[in-house]
Amino acid sequence: MKFKEILSAGVPLPEEILRREMAESGVPVELLRREMQKLMEVMLEEAEKQYGKRQKTLAGFTGDNGSKMASHDAVMLSEFSHMATVVALSLAESNAAMGRVVACPTGGACGVVPGVMYALKKLKGAQYDELLNSFIVAGGIGWCIEKNATIAGAEGGCQAEMGTAAAMASALLTYYFTESGEKAANAAAIALKSMLGLVCDPVGGYVEVPCVKRNGIAVNIAISAAEMALAGIESVIPFDEVVEAMHRVGKSLPESLRETGLGGLAATPTARKIVKDLKLRQHSAEKQ
Numbered sequence: 001m002k003f004k005e006i007l008s009a010g011v012p013l014p015e016e017i018l019r020r021e022m023a024e025s026g027v028p029v030e031l032l033r034r035e036m037q038k039l040m041e042v043m044l045e046e047a048e049k050q051y052g053k054r055q056k057t058l059a060g061f062t063g064d065n066g067s068k069m070a071s072h073d074a075v076m077l078s079e080f081s082h083m084a085t086v087v088a089l090s091l092a093e094s095n096a097a098m099g100r101v102v103a104c105p106t107g108g109a110c111g112v113v114p115g116v117m118y119a120l121k122k123l124k125g126a127q128y129d130e131l132l133n134s135f136i137v138a139g140g141i142g143w144c145i146e147k148n149a150t151i152a153g154a155e156g157g158c159q160a161e162m163g164t165a166a167a168m169a170s171a172l173l174t175y176y177f178t179e180s181g182e183k184a185a186n187a188a189a190i191a192l193k194s195m196l197g198l199v200c201d202p203v204g205g206y207v208e209v210p211c212v213k214r215n216g217i218a219v220n221i222a223i224s225a226a227e228m229a230l231a232g233i234e235s236v237i238p239f240d241e242v243v244e245a246m247h248r249v250g251k252s253l254p255e256s257l258r259e260t261g262l263g264g265l266a267a268t269p270t271a272r273k274i275v276k277d278l279k280l281r282q283h284s285a286e287k288q
């Protein structure tokens with residue numbers, strides 16, 4: 001199923017996305033809508049709870065980035081981008097600390113969509129139903145990427161995880177402000193193609209470095225892509241073709257750059273040293 005087919009149905013986008021999902025899963029539209037409501041509520045609740053909180057993560061490679069960003073007065077970012085960045089970092093750190101998160105599309109990229117939703121709610125006065133409809137559009141974007149490519153870092157690299165999260169968040173923002181499916185697709189295409197080729201290289205195999213900070217960056221790519229779409233900028237390459245390109249790029253990535261923790265940043269001297277130090281600490285703790 002291509003996104004352009006959903007767009008050509010001629011009914012409101014959230015309705016058509018849920019109708020198609022019902023046709024595929026057999027789950028009634030009302031139930032699907034309630035499921036989306038629950039996910040959105042958990043995201044917003046956790047954004048509120050974890051906002052700027054320090055976390056004790058599994059490997060301890062991260063944990064205070066959300067807190068640092070929250071207590072920093074932004075010099076360049078808008079209030080909206082700053083808030084979205086704090087949420088993205090905080091929830092990614094909560095994920096690394098085994099906190100409650102909604103995989104969106106994965107745990108590693110869980111901060112991006114809640115980042116923009118929380119900022120819409122807090123700073124733009126977004127109402128529940130408008131937010132939910134925009135979230136369903138984001139879900140439709142993620143669904144199309146999953147169907148036609150992949151959302152797994154182990155298969156397609158970080159472009160598949162973080163790129164999808166940025167595409168979803170940019171479509172969410174654009175749909176919220178315009179209710180235009182075409183503009184939302186343009187935003188998603190711009191966001192995804194800006195992350196094409198991004199490799200998956202978690203240090204030591206822990207979803208901490210570079211994953212947490214990538215959430216903070218991806219949320220800003222989503223905001224920039226949405227702003228461009230709002231300005232009337234279109235993606236020369238349509239969304240569905242960007243997805244196909246992402247899939248091809250993912251397949252051509254070597255295994256070392258697909259969540260094995262063997263290449264990219266994970267293979268740097270510093271990464272090797274901190275992983276070695278961690279193992280020594282774990283070993284001596286086991287002996288005590």
Ligand code: SF4
Nearest residue numbers: 108153158200201211
């Ligand atoms: S680097 Fe890999 S593990 Fe980390 S967020 Fe990206 S895809 Fe997920």
